[in-house]
Amino acid sequence: MATHPARRGWSYAEFARLPDDGNRYEIIAGDLFMTPSPRPIHQRVGFKLGAILEAFVSEHALGWVMTGPVDVLFGEDDYLAPDLVFVRPERRPFITERGVEAAPDLVVEVLSPSTALRDRGIKRERYAFFGVPEYWVVDADAMRVEVYHLLDDPDRPALVATDRFEWRPVEGGPALTLGLDEFMRGFD
Numbered sequence: 001m002a003t004h005p006a007r008r009g010w011s012y013a014e015f016a017r018l019p020d021d022g023n024r025y026e027i028i029a030g031d032l033f034m035t036p037s038p039r040p041i042h043q044r045v046g047f048k049l050g051a052i053l054e055a056f057v058s059e060h061a062l063g064w065v066m067t068g069p070v071d072v073l074f075g076e077d078d079y080l081a082p083d084l085v086f087v088r089p090e091r092r093p094f095i096t097e098r099g100v101e102a103a104p105d106l107v108v109e110v111l112s113p114s115t116a117l118r119d120r121g122i123k124r125e126r127y128a129f130f131g132v133p134e135y136w137v138v139d140a141d142a143m144r145v146e147v148y149h150l151l152d153d154p155d156r157p158a159l160v161a162t163d164r165f166e167w168r169p170v171e172g173g174p175a176l177t178l179g180l181d182e183f184m185r186g187f188d
Contacts, residue, residue: 015079024069030077038112045140046083046110048183056176062169063088071099074130084108103131110138128154
């Protein structure tokens with residue numbers, strides 16, 4: 001008979017007590033992941049993309065853009081820290097002192113070599129499982145954005161943008177055309 005180690009359950013209180021040591025900690029499907037501070041290119045791309053989205057969202061009063069790390073608390077054993085999230089106004093009650101306590105309307109991860117498999121794998125799966133409608137994986141090294149529409153079909157391959165793509169955060173609302181050169185210029 002095969003034996004398996006007992007699964008470790010993580011409460012939010014335990015998660016919140018993890019050290020503030022410059023590393024990023026996440027609990028994904030009950031497993032603890034630690035990632036060192038990101039590379040400068042990661043931070044620049046995330047900052048520039050966040051500024052573009054924030055300007056658009058603010059101009060049209062569409063909700064809130066938060067750059068990471070920001071805790072997204074799906075439930076016990078799933079506390080993730082994406083690079084950027086967007087939350088529509090009607091979902092404002094889910095933004096608390098602890099973080100975002102439900103599925104954001106958009107989650108963005110900027111790839112790092114140490115997180116690429118996790119971002120495209122288990123994190124995409126958990127975001128789909130918990131109802132995140134749209135998920136972007138920004139690959140600054142390849143100068144592309146993978147756009148996943150998780151509610152439509154979580155297993156459908158990503159739309160891969162290498163030049164520009166359109167984001168419409170509210171159905172029937174205004175659209176933002178994102179040119180990748182806008183937020184990735186100078187990183188090739």
